[in-house]
Every structure is written in C-alpha cells, then in structure tokens.
Amino acid sequence: MGAEGWFIFGMFMFFGAFPIGVVLIDFCLHATGWWNAVLRTVGALAVVGLMAALFYGIARGAESCDDTVKDCSISTP
Known part of the structure; x- marks a missing residue:
C-alpha cells in the first residue's frame, strides 16, 4: 500500500x-454497575x-514510497 492508501x-x-x-x-458514562467498568x-482500549x-x-504513509515512482517525495537519510 502506497502513501495514498495509508493516508x-x-x-x-x-x-x-x-x-x-x-x-x-x-454511553459508558451513563451505564451503572459492573457494566460501567x-x-x-x-x-478506552478501542x-x-x-x-x-x-x-x-x-507513519507508514510518510516513509513508504511507491515502487513505480523512483523519486520519492519524502526521502530518508
């Protein structure tokens, strides 16, 4: 996937x-009991x-380059 796909x-x-x-x-803020926790x-995990x-x-979109394009817009040192 190229930079556009990751973006x-x-x-x-x-x-x-x-x-x-x-x-x-x-929604959870209004739940009661053990459902609340x-x-x-x-x-929070979601x-x-x-x-x-x-x-x-x-990050992947910024560092990835399309294989068909030799001149990458963002080059890494």
Whole structure:
C-alpha cells in the first residue's frame, strides 16, 4: 500500500472509527454497575487502538514510497 492508501486508511480511522469509540465511552458514562467498568475499559482500549492505528498509518504513509515512482517525495537519510 502506497502513501495514498495509508493516508486514506488514517483518515478513515480518525473520522470513521474513532468517533465510534468516543460514543461508546460516552454511553459508558451513563451505564451503572459492573457494566460501567466493563464498557469503559472496552471503550478506552478501542480509542487507544484506533489512535495507534491512525499514527501507524500516517507513519507508514510518510516513509513508504511507491515502487513505480523512483523519486520519492519524502526521502530518508
């Protein structure tokens, strides 16, 4: 996957899946009993995982070069 693919993946994670985790946590704030702890834990792990995937996608997109293009826009020393 080239830089464009990783950028699209990162944007999808940020604008698509990340708000789902935020809504899940917001829903958990109104939960009671042991559901509160379970749902908050799951929501927090979802947000952390989505943010890690977002930054991983951005980093991979920044350092990857398309094989068909010899001159990469971002060069590493």
